[in-house]
Structure formats: C-alpha cells, structure tokens
Amino acid sequence: MRLCFVFAVLVLFFCAVSAQRSNPCKKENGLFPHDQYCDYYYECENGVAQERACPNGLAFAGKSRGLIMSCDYPHRVGCPGQDGSIMGQTPIGTENCPWLYGVFAHQTSCTRYWQCWNGTATIQQCPFSLLYNDVLHSCDWPDNVPDCQKHPICKDQPNGHIPIEKSCGRFWLCVGGYPRLQRCPAGLAFSPTALRCELSQNVPGCEPPPTTPAAEDEDDSKVAGNQVQADAPPRRANNARPAGQFRAQNGK
C-alpha cells in the first residue's frame, strides 16, 4: 500500500517535470534555451515556441548576446552544460574548420590556431610565447598546454639556452618556461655544446665563409660546398611578432 503511494507520487512528479519541459516558453515572448541541445533554442511568440538553430558550431548565448544571432562559442556559454546539454547539430566542416564557426587547434603548430567564421578559416598567432590551449580555446602559458603537438621548447630547460637546429645566429632563451627568440651579436654563433654565443669560427658548421675568393676554378666546388649554407634562416620564429597580429590565410 505504501509502495503504491510512493509510486503515485513519483508518477505525479515525472508528469509535472515533463509538462514543464513540453512548454519551453517561460514568458510569452523571448528566446529560451533548448532542454537538450546547446546549439538550438526556442523563440517564443505569444507563448508559442519555434525551434531555432544557432549557426553551425555556435551555442545559444541568450537574447542579444553572443557573437551572432544570439549565439557564441560553446566554450564561452558553457557547453556541454552541467545539465547534460550538448551540441545537437551535425558538424559542417570545411578545410581547417571542423565546424563552420569556432576556434580550433592548428594541425601542426602549437602557437597558431584557426578561427572559423562561416567556414572560412583565418590563421591566428598567439602573442609572445604563448601556446594555443584547445581546452580553453585560447592562448595560454606553455606549461598549461601539455598536449601540444610540437614539443614545448622549454620543457626540459625552463631556464636555459636551447639551440635551434640549422641556425647559427639564433637560439631560444627560456625564462620560467617561456621561450624567447634571441640572436647572437654579429660575428658570433650559438654553440650547441657550450650553449652560448661564441666566435663563429669556433662553432663547427658556422664558420664564416672565406673572405679571400678562390683563385682557381678547381676550388669552386669546394667553396660552394662550404658552410655558407650553415647560416640558413631558422625555422620560423613564432614569438617574433607583436601581440594581436595575425595573418589572413587567403590574404583577404
């Protein structure tokens, strides 16, 4: 008997909950969140709800809020939500954009990321020595980005000098785990063994080219194979650009 009573109460409770669910309009007019999906919402007019979809990749932020059409990046509005709400649309991907809108990790770079707007990707560069953190969808201190595709430069030497492969003049200076691109003074080269700038002629592979031109043709091949190549430009320095600067992928 008592069990029946408990059961009846439970049934009433669930009826009440589902009745509440079936009418998403909390007021006669306005925009209201969907009960399952972050990227849908209800537009209520005179108490009648119409389901609306956010632009692909964005989530409902509230009326007149967010980036576009009352929607914003999911991470900015807390999606997935604590109430279990998730993205409900199928991702529409383009090159470099898993969804039409959003902020996404670069395939190979730790310091860059993609910003996608209606399927058009624009490459963005983290300022200073920050790395892109795909959990926060923003640039972050390197030590907060353990799953970076490229090894963090200062991982093993948070305070030290790190050689740059194939570069004679440049090196990384790690300060508290953050790399800064440095250049040796003229005439010096970074020694990967001594880990400091030394006279170029003392750094194997970085010797300056001979100043006296080769006298005979036979020597030309030798000269051409000399260490002139060794001062090839280093890999692109990511932190050499000022904050906030970015390059449009398509030059738009």
Ligand SMILES: *[C@@H]1O[C@H](CO)[C@@H](O)[C@H](O)[C@H]1NC(C)=O
């Ligand atoms: C998004 O791009 C498509 C074509 O790629 C275009 O038809 C549509 O109008 C664009 N939408 C917005 C909101 O810019």
